[in-house]
Amino acid sequence: MDLGLRDKVAVITGGSRGIGYAIAEGLAGEGVHLVICGRNEEDVNNASERIMKQYGVRVSGVKADVTRIEDINSLVFRVEKDFGGADILINNAGTGSAEKIMEAADDRWQYYWELHVMAAVRLSRALIPFMRKRKEGVIINNASICAKQPLDYEPIYNTTKAALVMFSKCLSNEVIKDNIRVNCVNPGLIMTPDWKKTASLVGKEKGITPEEYLEQLAVENAPIGRFATPGELAHFFVFLCSPRASYCVGSTYYVDGGWLRVVV
Numbered sequence: 001m002d003l004g005l006r007d008k009v010a011v012i013t014g015g016s017r018g019i020g021y022a023i024a025e026g027l028a029g030e031g032v033h034l035v036i037c038g039r040n041e042e043d044v045n046n047a048s049e050r051i052m053k054q055y056g057v058r059v060s061g062v063k064a065d066v067t068r069i070e071d072i073n074s075l076v077f078r079v080e081k082d083f084g085g086a087d088i089l090i091n092n093a094g095t096g097s098a099e100k101i102m103e104a105a106d107d108r109w110q111y112y113w114e115l116h117v118m119a120a121v122r123l124s125r126a127l128i129p130f131m132r133k134r135k136e137g138v139i140i141n142n143a144s145i146c147a148k149q150p151l152d153y154e155p156i157y158n159t160t161k162a163a164l165v166m167f168s169k170c171l172s173n174e175v176i177k178d179n180i181r182v183n184c185v186n187p188g189l190i191m192t193p194d195w196k197k198t199a200s201l202v203g204k205e206k207g208i209t210p211e212e213y214l215e216q217l218a219v220e221n222a223p224i225g226r227f228a229t230p231g232e233l234a235h236f237f238v239f240l241c242s243p244r245a246s247y248c249v250g251s252t253y254y255v256d257g258g259w260l261r262v263v264v
């Protein structure tokens, strides 16, 4: 099926590994040119090289920490310089937290607010004018099932991801008149380097191997009984980016193997 995405330009934050990288590959496979960013320059450059070689699209890799306004500005500068703007924005960069509300200081709240919410606000504000000129655009925010169904050990993550879901809805209402579709995705358990890092820490505390911890987690939580691969999730993002999803507006979609325990 031709998804009608050839020669579009997508900006993906956190595109150097995990879910962001899988989305980058999925879009590149449809002929989309990319700007990807991450904090580690070597990882970003390696990821860009791999995608260019494999898919023959243009990829600009930018070292940028999306919690820093000056880095957001240089990312946007590169988008304009290399491609004259963008058609698609995927706000994906993010990570889990670990704290108790009664112990976490303000700076931890502030950091995750910048990472999960303000990065999406700032990049949307900067890139929407280009989309308006092109008379169409797509923005997808990658939140989490934790925005609706919190995990006990990461209240700051749960809260800031919930804010990202609401931001998506509000932005959608504001820009659909410009033919810009904003949606949000709430993934469940996706096997990425972030989980492998968590598993080695928590597994050690519980006296089990990282693999045992991840297996237990999937069996106990997701009715499907396993993690998804990043590629399985990326298929859904690619569809949402495409004109085939033309009536998908202002929604939050769960891709979670059945983990969400309520009907929404």
Ligand code: NDP
Pocket (backbone or CB within 6 Å): 013, 014, 015, 016, 017, 018, 019, 020, 037, 038, 039, 040, 041, 043, 064, 065, 066, 067, 092, 093, 094, 095, 096, 115, 142, 143, 144, 145, 186, 187, 188, 189, 190, 191, 192, 193, 194, 195
């Ligand atoms: P990974 O840690 O595997 O990858 C994260 C990516 O984001 C990397 O490219 C990383 O590069 C980049 N990144 C992290 N912080 C920043 C920053 N401040 N500025 C720019 N780039 C940054 O994570 P996942 O792929 O697992 O997660 C991606 C998103 O999906 C996150 O928002 C996460 O909350 C969400 N999610 C993940 C789930 C899962 O099960 N994996 C489930 C639900 C939601 P670098 O470190 O070099 O900056």
